[in-house]
Structure formats: structure tokens, C-alpha cells
Amino acid sequence: MAVIQPGDLNTAHGKSSYKDPDVPGFFARWFYSTNHKDIGTLYLIFGIISGIIGGTLSFYMRAELAAPGIQVFESEQAYNVFFSMHGLIMIFFMVMPALIGGFGNWFVPIMVGAPDMAFPRMNNLSFWLLPTALICLLISFFVPGSASGNGFGGSWVMYPPLSTTGNPGPAFDFIIIGLLAAGFSSIFGAINFITTILNMRAPGMTIHKMPLFAWAMLVTAFLLLLALPVLAAALFMLFTDRIDGGTAFFNPALGGDPQMFQHLFWFFGHPEVYIMILPAFGIVSHIVSTFSKKPIFGYLGMAYAMVAIGVVGFVVWAHHMYTIGMDVNLKAYFVAATLVIAVPTGVKIFSWLATMWGGSIRFTIPMMWALAFIFLFVVGGVTGVVLANAGVDAYLHDTYYVVAHFHYVLSMGAVFGIFAGWYYWHGKMFGYHYNKWLAGLHFWTFFIGVNVIFFPQHFLGMQGMPRRYIDYPAEYAFWNYVSSMGALITAVSMVVFFVVVIEAFLMRNKRRVADNYWGEGATTLEWTLPSPPPFHQFNTLPRIK
Amino acid sequence: MRHIGTSLATLVAFALASTASAQVAGRPVERGIDFQEPVTPVAEMLVNFHHVFLLPIIVGIVLFVLVLMIYILFRFRESANPVPSKTSHNTWLEVVWTIAPVLLLLVIVVPSMRLLYFQDTIPPADMTIKATGDTWAWNYAYPDFDAQVEEYVSNMLDEDTANQLDVPYLLASDAPLVVPVDTTVKVLVTSNNNMHSFAMPSFGIKMDAVPGVVNETWFKVTKEGTYYGQCSEICGIKHAYMPIHIEVVSKQAFAQWVVNGGTFDAPADIAMTEQPNMESASATALPK
Numbered sequence: 072m073a074v075i076q077p078g079d080l081n082t083a084h085g086k087s088s089y090k091d092p093d094v095p096g097f098f099a100r101w102f103y104s105t106n107h108k109d110i111g112t113l114y115l116i117f118g119i120i121s122g123i124i125g126g127t128l129s130f131y132m133r134a135e136l137a138a139p140g141i142q143v144f145e146s147e148q149a150y151n152v153f154f155s156m157h158g159l160i161m162i163f164f165m166v167m168p169a170l171i172g173g174f175g176n177w178f179v180p181i182m183v184g185a186p187d188m189a190f191p192r193m194n195n196l197s198f199w200l201l202p203t204a205l206i207c208l209l210i211s212f213f214v215p216g217s218a219s220g221n222g223f224g225g226s227w228v229m230y231p232p233l234s235t236t237g238n239p240g241p242a243f244d245f246i247i248i249g250l251l252a253a254g255f256s257s258i259f260g261a262i263n264f265i266t267t268i269l270n271m272r273a274p275g276m277t278i279h280k281m282p283l284f285a286w287a288m289l290v291t292a293f294l295l296l297l298a299l300p301v302l303a304a305a306l307f308m309l310f311t312d313r314i315d316g317g318t319a320f321f322n323p324a325l326g327g328d329p330q331m332f333q334h335l336f337w338f339f340g341h342p343e344v345y346i347m348i349l350p351a352f353g354i355v356s357h358i359v360s361t362f363s364k365k366p367i368f369g370y371l372g373m374a375y376a377m378v379a380i381g382v383v384g385f386v387v388w389a390h391h392m393y394t395i396g397m398d399v400n401l402k403a404y405f406v407a408a409t410l411v412i413a414v415p416t417g418v419k420i421f422s423w424l425a426t427m428w429g430g431s432i433r434f435t436i437p438m439m440w441a442l443a444f445i446f447l448f449v450v451g452g453v454t455g456v457v458l459a460n461a462g463v464d465a466y467l468h469d470t471y472y473v474v475a476h477f478h479y480v481l482s483m484g485a486v487f488g489i490f491a492g493w494y495y496w497h498g499k500m501f502g503y504h505y506n507k508w509l510a511g512l513h514f515w516t517f518f519i520g521v522n523v524i525f526f527p528q529h530f531l532g533m534q535g536m537p538r539r540y541i542d543y544p545a546e547y548a549f550w551n552y553v554s555s556m557g558a559l560i561t562a563v564s565m566v567v568f569f570v571v572v573i574e575a576f577l578m579r580n581k582r583r584v585a586d587n588y589w590g591e592g593a594t595t596l597e598w599t600l601p602s603p604p605p606f607h608q609f610n611t612l613p614r615i616k
Numbered sequence: 617m618r619h620i621g622t623s624l625a626t627l628v629a630f631a632l633a634s635t636a637s638a639q640v641a642g643r644p645v646e647r648g649i650d651f652q653e654p655v656t657p658v659a660e661m662l663v664n665f666h667h668v669f670l671l672p673i674i675v676g677i678v679l680f681v682l683v684l685m686i687y688i689l690f691r692f693r694e695s696a697n698p699v700p701s702k703t704s705h706n707t708w709l710e711v712v713w714t715i716a717p718v719l720l721l722l723v724i725v726v727p728s729m730r731l732l733y734f735q736d737t738i739p740p741a742d743m744t745i746k747a748t749g750d751t752w753a754w755n756y757a758y759p760d761f762d763a764q765v766e767e768y769v770s771n772m773l774d775e776d777t778a779n780q781l782d783v784p785y786l787l788a789s790d791a792p793l794v795v796p797v798d799t800t801v802k803v804l805v806t807s808n809n810n811m812h813s814f815a816m817p818s819f820g821i822k823m824d825a826v827p828g829v830v831n832e833t834w835f836k837v838t839k840e841g842t843y844y845g846q847c848s849e850i851c852g853i854k855h856a857y858m859p860i861h862i863e864v865v866s867k868q869a870f871a872q873w874v875v876n877g878g879t880f881d882a883p884a885d886i887a888m889t890e891q892p893n894m895e896s897a898s899a900t901a902l903p904k
Contacts, residue, residue, distance in 0.1 A: 147853040219853045226850045232827060233810045237852055323828020329811065330826060363692070364700040369710050394813060394848075395824045396805075396831035399736035403729055410721045414714060421713040424684055429701035431694045442685070449681045453674035456724070462731030463666055465822045466651065466659075469813065469848040530649040535817035537848045540856040544786045544844075546644040592700075 094606050105191035107176045108604065110198050112500065114172030117201060118489075121164035124209075126565060128157040133524070133558035136551050141542055150541040151224025152212065158227030159246070162347065163253045164205050166481065169489045170350035171295075172198065172260060175288045177500060179264060181597045181604065182282045184273025184613045189266035193259050200256035207249030216242035226539060228336060231321040231329050235312050244313065247306050254299045254306075261295035264288050273596075275615030279374075282595045283367060286374045287353025290381040294342040294349075297385070302339035305332060330395055337388035345384045347481060349377055351444065351488020352419060358441040358495050359423050361592035363430025369422045376415035376422075383412050393461040394468045402461040409459035416452055420445060435589075436510045440491035443518055444484060451479025454529065469539075472532020478525045490517070490568075497575070498584035502603040505575040505582075513571055516564035523557030642818050642843030642862075643787060652817040655839045655864075658735045659820030665731050669724055677720075735820065738834045741802035745793065749805075749812030749825035749847070752854035756793045758874070759804075765878040772857045787844035789861040794878075796870035797840045805831045813849035816860055824849055837864045 094100060104110050132153055135143040144150045176194065180187055188194045216223045216238045223243040225233040234243055268289045272281065281289075309332070311318040319325030321332045360367045367373060390409045393402055423445050432438070454476040458464055467473060490513075498504050527550035536547045543551065575582070587598040600608055641653040654660045691697070748755040750769075757767035770789040778785035795801050805814045807825035815822040819835040837843075845860035865873065873880055 147856070151850070151853060151855070217852070224853065228850075230811055230850075233850065233852060237810050323826075328828070330829065365702070366704045368704050368706075370704065372710055394822045396826065396829060399733060402736065403732060406728060406732065407725060410725060413721060414717050417717040418710070418714055420681065422710075424681070424688060425706070425709065426704075427685075427688045427692060429697070429703055430692050431697050431700040432689060432692050433694050434689075442689070446682060446685060450678055453677050456674060457666070457670050460665070460670070460724070460728040460731070462728055462735050463662055463670065465735060466662055466817060466820055468822055469815075533651055534644040534648040535652050535815075535845070536644065537815070537846045537856075539850045540846070542786060542856050544644060544784050546646045546648065546784075549647045550649075 103195065104198075105187075105195050106606065107180050107188045107191070107194060108500075108606075110194050111173050111175070111177035113198055114168045114176060114201075115174075115493075115500075117198075117205075118165050118169030118173055121160050121168065121205060125157050125160035125165050126562075128153045128160070130558055130562055132157065133555040135541060136543070137555035138552065139543055139545050139548050144541065146220055147541050148217070148220035148222070148224050151226075151539070152216070152220075152222030154539055155224055155226050156208065156212065156222070159208060159250070160205070161481075162227065162343070163250065164201065164208075166347045166485045166489070167257065168201060170347065170354075170485065170492075171257070171264075171288070171291060172201070174284075174354065174489075174492045174496070175260075175264060175291075175350060178496065178597055179285050179288050180267060180271070181600065181608060182285045182595050183268060183271060184276050184596055184609055184615065185267055185271035186607055186609045186612075188263050189271055190259075190263050194263055197256045197260040197263065200252045200259075204249040204252035204256065207245045207252065211242040211245035211249070214242050214245065215240035228333075228340070229306075229309065230336075231309060231312065231332050234309055235321060239313070244310070247310050250306055251303055254303045257295045258299050258303075261292040261299075264292035265296065268292075273609070273612045273615055279371065280615060282353075283356040283370070283373055283377075284350070284353035284595075287349045287356075287377055290377045291346050291349045294346050294381050294384065298339045298342035298346070301335055302343075305335035305339070308332070308335075330392075333392045333395060334389065337391045338385075340391060341388040342381070342384045344477070344480070345380055347485045348448075348488070349380070351485050351491075352377060354488050354492040354495070355423065355441045355444050356426075357595065358437045358491055359426050359445075360594075361495075361589050362433045362435055362438040362441075363427045364433075364592035365426055365430040366594070367422070368425035368428075369418070372418055373422050376418040379415040380412060383408065383415070387412065390459055390461070390464075393464045406459055406461050410456065413452070413456055420449060420452075435494075436505075436507060436514060437491050437495035439511070439514050440487050440494060443514075444487040444491060447479055447483040447487065447522075451476055451484060454479065466535070467532055469537055470532035471528040471536045471538060474538055475525045475528035475532060478521075478528075482525065483521055486521075490514075495589075496597070498588050499597055499600075499602050499604070501575075501579070502584065503575060503579040503582040504584050504588070505571050506578070509567065509571045509574060513564055513567040516560055516567055520557050520559075520561030520564050523560060524554050525557070527551075527553045527557075641839060641841050643784060654818060654820060655837050655841070655843070656819045656821075656835045657838070658731075658835065659818060661731050661734060662820040665727050669727055673720060673724065738802055738832060739800055739836075741834060742799045743796075744802045744804060745795065746804040746806070747793070747814045747825070747860075749807040749810075749814070749851065749858075751809050751852055752847075752858045754789075754793075754812075754814070754847075754858060754860060755808075756791075758878075761874045764874045768878060770861060772859055784844065786856065787846070787859045787861065789859055792842075792861040792863045794863045794865060794870060794873050795837065796867040797837055797864050799867065799870075800834060800836045802832060802834050805833065810851040811849045812847050812851045812858070814845075814860060815848040816843060816845035816862060818843050819845075819862075822848055840864050840866060 212222045215221055223238055223246050225238055268285055308320040312320055319327040321327045321329045356367055387409045389405045458467060458476055494510060530550050531547055536543055584602045586601050587593050641655055651663045654663045743760045746757040746759060754770045755767055756770055758765045768791050770791045773788045773790055775785045778788050805823045805825045807827045812825040813822055814825055821833050821835055823831045823833040841864055843862045847855055847858045
């Protein structure tokens with residue numbers, strides 16, 4: 072990885088070698104912004120807002136499921152709308168904006184030694200498409216979906232015929248438009264990241280010296296670029312299928328094929344799960360290295376493991392649809408290909424452990440999140456190995472076991488990655504530190520909360536409880552109750568998070584941080600800049616030896 | 617001697633049943649954490665594969681990582697190890713942790729394939745049934761016996777009725793699917809509108825009901841009883857209200873049920889007059 076010689080800094084891009092241009096006024100700065108750091112901040116704020124919406128939806132679901140019977144929701148339709156929108160909002164408007172738009176925008180240009188993203192105006196467009204998209208999704212709550220009420224209740228997978236003839240109202244049209252906008256936002260962002268990383272690295276920053284977060288973002292951007300157009304096509308086909316007298320791509324009565332949509336959707340959907348987790352891999356690598364005071368172990372293996380995960384991620388999609396009625400040989404192929412993913416993932420886990428081996432480990436707040444990430448990702452990963460076996464999946468498919476599995480890799484994987492990055496770069500982004508005790512409280516309550524929510528769901532799945540059910544037989548009551556108590560703990564934890572944010576802001580003048588407040592182990596380029604970095608950094612490019 | 621053996625077995629069975637009152641086949645149990653009791657060869661193989669291969673391996677991996685992590689965090693904490701090493705490569709180690717998971721996966725993939733092909737290869741069937749998903753109920757038809765049993769709708773019992781009959785609400789239906797025990801049954805699954813999924817945990821089967829497509833699966837239940845499954849593909853507002861309720865009865869009882877035109881309450885005059893021949897039934901089954 073790149074090593075910066077302290078001597079270079081003064082001559083190459085020390086604070087005195089350039090002066091900040093005039094920072095624009097509030098409206099121009101935050102609404103016409105072309106600055107990668109400001110856009111990154113906007114993405115983070117946007118991610119937090121979406122997280123509140125998506126989290127609230129899930130809290131209502133857990134409240135409903137705390138006991139058998141129907142207590143919270145007025146109708147099944149409302150419940151279906153809530154879980155569908157929870158999935159879409161958390162994926163497209165919370166995890167992706169926070170990890171890719173937020174931390175990606177903030178730190179990829181800095182880490183590769185570039186003054187900004189390659190296409191700053193396209194970056195602005197990428198961001199502003201997202202609030203537009205979210206507004207479309209929020210409108211869909213309040214317009215007719217199916218005969219049973221407002222909103223779209225066909226789950227985030229949007230399978231036809233439920234999303235065509237099953238939900239003829241405008242609610243789903245708003246979702247299609249919103250997701251198309253979000254998809255284009257991501258495609259533009261991907262083009263921007265790829266161009267920046269391939270063309271704007273500072274002199275001496277070869278691709279094999281590039282920090283792992285930049286590597287993660289490069290792989291993620293390629294996944295976005297290749298996967299999202301397929302989603303866009305599938306959504307557009309749904310859109311034209313929904314028009315009276317329109318197409319019939321997925322309508323069997325007119326010669327179409329509903330299974331085809333699932334193939335298209337999961338051809339996007341499986342890379343999408345790596346899109347959400349690879350940036351977190353990158354963040355965790357930096358944190359583990361920093362707080363072990365050691366360079367990352369097996370750097371090349373780590374980088375190419377991510378490339379391998381990205382490549383294999385495109386040829387395993389049908390393991391999401393083993394029960395749809397596929398040829399057995401096809402299933403056998405997808406079982407084998409899916410199991411292969413465990414190998415590069417194992418390389419990553421063991422390399423993190425080897426990075427810590429022999430290190431001088433400090434238990435800071437971001438390190439706690441990163442350590443929890445590693446362990447919980449292993450837990451979520453091994454249940455993925457179970458589900459990869461099509462034979463066993465015939466039992467576990469569409470049960471709570473699947474819900475537990477993907478929340479362990481997302482709600483604990485990706486989200487722990489987000490919080491790890493937040494607490495790691497908080498001082499760098501905002502220039503002041505948070506209260507460690509409060510942040511520790513946030514970590515421990517969140518850690519306990521999400522485990523109490525999702526671990527019992529393995530048991531519910533083993534017992535056969537299907538997903539997307541508003542009501543369940545009384546035998547499932549106990550573990551559902553435990554799970555809902557976990558949601559309560561997590562909700563309290565999220566309040567603590569906002570207390571951390573607000574307290575840190577109020578105390579900002581007393582907690583200014585230095586350029587490299589983590590010290591010895593933090594070796595990437597962002598730590599050579601002031602905290603927060605100047606409005607434009609690297610007016611003279613740094614040279615990497 | 618034989619009598620003693622039988623009563624001993626009964627006693628043991630009774631003891632097991634009372635200690636693990638949990639063991640009611642065909643439905644979830646309170647606070648259960650395991651698979652539902654398997655009652656078909658496929659489900660038994662599935663549960664064995666999970667318990668013998670998958671579960672020990674995944675628990676082993678998690679414990680291995682956990683123990684290693686705790687050791688590393690303790691041994692190399694800042695106060696115990698203030699000067700970090702600078703090691704960042706070890707080719708031998710990297711090769712080992714790439715190869716070891718591959719070997720572990722080979723251990724998994726062999727029984728996994730055996731299960732998959734056993735589950736997915738439909739043996740010569742003794743009879744065929746057809747389950748059609750609808751919004752929101754299952755329709756069952758017996759193509760082999762369509763002269764006697766008309767296609768019928770299986771609706772979930774509402775809460776009051778279920779409580780009156782002391783059957784589980786959300787699982788029990790007014791017209792269960794009836795099949796004979798120890799009989800290879802081929803199931804054709806399709807849908808009239810939205811997608812649904814025909815799932816029976818204790819049989820180890822789950823097959824999506826897709827409009828315009830006839831999927832097939834099979835089961836051979838080894839134990840008479842009442843079995844419950846639930847629709848397992850989101851199909852709209854009443855997704856949670858279309859259970860799959862299967863009564864597995866003796867071959868005689870099934871034959872009687874068919875003769876009665878799909879009911880156990882035999883009208884006195886036609887009872888037991890005509891036993892449908894299972895062999896001829898399989899001859900009329902749909903060609904695979």
C-alpha cells in the first residue's frame with residue numbers, strides 16, 4: 072500500500088502551498104455542489120434520513136410480529152407495503168448512498184491523490200437523482216396500488232404477475248420511476264468512480280499501491296455498471312407490461328414468461344448484494360490495519376479476492392430461485408458456483424485476522440465495529456453456505472432462516488461497515504471528535520439489539536416459518552417475541568446514535584482533532600490532510616514513492 | 617416375548633413423546649429451534665445432511681474464527697504487544713487458507729449433490745395430484761381418480777372455526793389434501809394468477825406455483841398423520857392465509873375416501889363396494 076514520506080508533504084501539497092478558493096454561499100454550496108466532499112456529506116445525510124424511514128418501517132413490522140394475531144396494522148395490504156418499502160429503501164436509499172455515495176465520494180479521490188472526482192457535475196446529478204427517486208417511492212405509499220389499498224405490497228423483488236396484474240394501480244409505477252432514477256444515479260456514480268480511479272491517481276500511485284477502499288469501490292463500480300442496466304431493462308419491461316394492450320414479456324397468457332423476470336432481477340440482484348458489502352470490506356480493511364498498527368496482510372490477495380467475488384457474483388444468481396422449477400443440472404451448477412464464493416470470502420476473513428496477528432491492537436470505537444463486522448459476517452456467511460445447497464434450500468427457501476442470513480450480512484455486515492466508517496472518519500470529515508463513552512454505548516446496544524432480533528430468526532426458519540407473513544401460528548410466538556424485543560433495543564440504540572451526533576456537534580469547538588488523530592497505523596492519504604480537509608485538496612499532486 | 621417387545625417399544629415411544637412433547641409431526645413446535653420432524657425419505661436425507669455435514673462444519677468455522685479472534689485480541693492487545701510486527705506476507709499461509717476451504721466445500725458438495733438429485737429425480741409414481749395456487753386458496757385435483765373426486769378448493773379455517781374444532785388456526789383448512797401413506801405421489805404445481813409456492817416442511821419439499829408453468833415434485837410419506845405447510849411465495853394480501861394441509865391416511869382409508877367421492881363420511885350404501893386398484897391408477901397417471 073502507498074507509503075507517504077513525511078518530507079514529501081511540505082513540498083508537494085502542504086497547507087501553505089495553496090490557498091482555499093472562496094467557499095460558495097450556503098445555497099450554492101449545498102444545492103449546486105460539484106465538490107466531492109460536500110456531495111459525500113449530502114449522501115451521508117440522505118442515507119441517514121432514508122435509514123430513519125426504512126428503520127421505522129421495520130420497527131412497525133416487528134411490533135406487529137411481537138405476538139400472534141393482527142394488532143398494529145389496519146390491513147394486510149399495509150403490512151405488505153411496509154416490508155416491501157423497507158427492503159427497497161434500505162438497499163437503494165440507505166446502504167448504497169451511505170457506503171458508495173457517502174464514503175466513496177469523500178475518500179476515493181483523496182485516497183488516490185486526486186483533487187476531485189473525474190466528472191464533478193455528473194456527481195451532482197448522481198446525488199440529486201436520489202432524493203427525486205425517494206420522493207417517487209414515498210408518493211407510492213399514498214396512491215392506489217391494488218384493489219386492497221394504497222401502496223405496493225409485492226416485496227422488493229417485484230415478481231410479476233403480482234407486480235403487473237396483481238398491482239395495477241399507479242403506486243408501482245411510481246416505484247418503477249423511482250428505481251429507474253436511483254439506478255441511473257448509481258450508473259452515473261459508477262462511471263465517475265471508474266474514471267476517477269483509472270485516470271486520476273497521483274503520480275506513483277500505481278493500481279497495486281492503491282488503498283483497499285479504493286479497490287473495493289473500483290470493483291463495486293464495475294458491478295454497478297454491469298448489473299444496474301439489467302435491472303433498468305427488467306423494470307422497463309414491467310412498465311410496458313403494465314400498460315393496457317402493452318407488451319407481454321412476463322404474461323404467460325400471451326406467451327410471456329414470469330420466470331424470465333426472476334432471472335433478470337437476480338442477475339442484477341446478486342451482484343447488488345456484493346455492491347452493498349464490498350465497500351464495507353474496504354472500510355474494515357483500513358480500520359483493522361490502522362488499529363493493529365500494521366500494513367494489511369496479503370494486500371494483493373485482499374484486492375483480488377474482491378475482484379474474484381465480483382466476477383463470481385455474476386454467475387450465481389439463480390441460487391435465489393432454486394424453487395422456481397429449474398432443471399436439476401442447472402441447480403447443481405448454481406450450487407457449485409455459489410459454494411465457490413466462500414473461498415475468496417475466507418481469504419478476506421483470514422487476512423484480516425492475520426493483519427491483527429502480531430499487531431499492537433487498540434480497541435477504539437471504529438475497531439469495535441470492524442471486529443464485530445468480521446465475526447458477524449462469518450456468522451452470516453456460513454448460513455449462506457447452508458442456503459447455497461439447493462437440496463436444503465427446498466426447506467429453508469422463503470423462511471425466516473433466509474431473513475436471518477441476509478440481515479446478518481447486511482444489517483450487521485453492511486451497516487456495521489457504515490458505522491465503522493462513520494466513527495473512523497468522523498473527525499476527518501467534520502473536524503471534531505465524538506464522545507467515546509456515548510459511542511461505546513451506541514455500539515454495545517446496537518450489537519446486542521441486532522443479534523437479539525436476528526439470531527432467533529434462524530430458529531423460526533428452521534421451524535419453517537415463511538417470510539412476509541403478517542400473522543403466524545402460535546408455536547412461533549416465543550422467538551418472534553424475543554426478536555421484537557431486539558428491535559426495541561435497536562431502536563433505543565438508534566436514539567443513542569443521534570445523541571452521539573448531536574452531542575459531538577454541540578461540543579465541536581472543544582474537540583478539534585489533528586490531521587492524523589489515529590496516529591501511527593493510519594497511513595493513507597486522507598491522514599496527510601487537515602481535519603476537515605480544505606475545500607479543494609491536492610492542488611499540487613502528491614507523489615507516492 | 618413379542619408382546620413384551622411391543623409394549624416396551626410403546627413405553628419407550630410414550631416416554632419419548634412425553635419428554636419431548638415437542639415431537640408432533642407436521643407442524644411447528646413451541647420454542648422449537650430444529651427442523652420439523654421429517655416424514656419422507658427426502659426430508660430425512662435433508663435433515664441428516666444438515667445435521668451431519670452442514671451444522672458441524674458451520675458451527676466449527678464460527679467457533680474457530682471466534683476463538684482465534686479472542687486469542688489474537690488478547691495476545692496482541694496494545695499493552696501486551698506495544699511494538700507491532702511488520703509481517704505482511706506469508707505465501708504458505710495464504711495458500712493454506714485458500715486450499716482448506718476448498719477441501720471443506722468438497723466435503724459439503726458431494727452429499728449436497730446426492731440430496732439434490734434424489735430430491736429432484738421423480739421416481740415412478742403410484743399416483744399424481746395437482747395443486748393449483750389461487751388468490752388465496754389451493755385447489756387440489758386427483759387426475760388418476762377424476763371420475764370419483766372432483767377438483768376442490770381448500771380454504772383456510774377462520775379463527776373461530778379452528779378454535780371450535782381444536783385445530784391450529786392459520787394451518788388447518790376445511791378440505792385437506794388426502795394422500796395414502798407409503799405411496800410415491802407426484803405433485804404437479806401450477807397457479808391460476810399470482811405466484812404461490814407449495815411447501816411442506818416435514819416432507820422437505822417446496823415448489824413454486826407459476827402461472828403458465830406446471831412444476832413437479834414428489835413425496836412418499838412414511839407416517840400417517842396431519843401435516844401443515846404454508847404458502848411460501850408472496851402472493852398478495854392473503855399470503856399468510858392459504859395453508860397447505862395434508863392428511864396422510866392408510867391406503868385403505870384413502871381408497872375409501874376416493875370411493876366416497878372425496879369424503880371420509882361414507883354414505884352407507886356405497887361404502888366399500890368398489891376398491892380402486894392402485895396399480896391401475898398408476899397406469900393412468902400422467903406420463904413423466
